[in-house]
Amino acid sequence: MNRIQAVLFFLTFLIASDWCHAQEVLFVETGHIQQAMEEYKRRFSDNSEIPGYRIQYLFTTDRREMERTERNFNMTYGFIPHDWEHDQPYYRLYAGSFITKSSATQLLFRIRKDFPEALLINATVPIDKVIECRKKLREK
Numbered sequence: 001m002n003r004i005q006a007v008l009f010f011l012t013f014l015i016a017s018d019w020c021h022a023q024e025v026l027f028v029e030t031g032h033i034q035q036a037m038e039e040y041k042r043r044f045s046d047n048s049e050i051p052g053y054r055i056q057y058l059f060t061t062d063r064r065e066m067e068r069t070e071r072n073f074n075m076t077y078g079f080i081p082h083d084w085e086h087d088q089p090y091y092r093l094y095a096g097s098f099i100t101k102s103s104a105t106q107l108l109f110r111i112r113k114d115f116p117e118a119l120l121i122n123a124t125v126p127i128d129k130v131i132e133c134r135k136k137l138r139e140k
């Protein structure tokens with residue numbers, strides 16, 4: 001009986017030590033992978049803009065309409081960072097800067113109550129604008 005227990009103990013020890021040894025994982029990166037990672041770091045290390053979303057709440061050719069709408073927006077939603085672009089002959093009013101579509105959509109539904117023509121657009125957004133927008137929306 002002792003002999004069977006000793007053999008079982010020995011086999012258990014052998015299997016357990018082999019199992020523990022199997023937990024080691026070794027990654028070997030080829031030169032191509034290392035070059036690709038270095039290229040990625042080089043290309044995006046100084047990039048301060050990322051893909052994201054903005055809310056466009058006006059698109060017009062009339063500057064007076066743009067200024068009037070911006071004043072109305074500022075009175076109601078002054079806490080939301082907003083700006084405008086002029087791409088001859090069009091004026092575009094934008095609000096917010098977001099990384100996720102869900103957070104941009106939440107604000108879009110709020111803005112549509114007063115500006116029904118507002119829509120969500122894909123945009124390249126500066127990281128500092130995203131941070132500013134998050135802070136302002138949390139404060140409110």
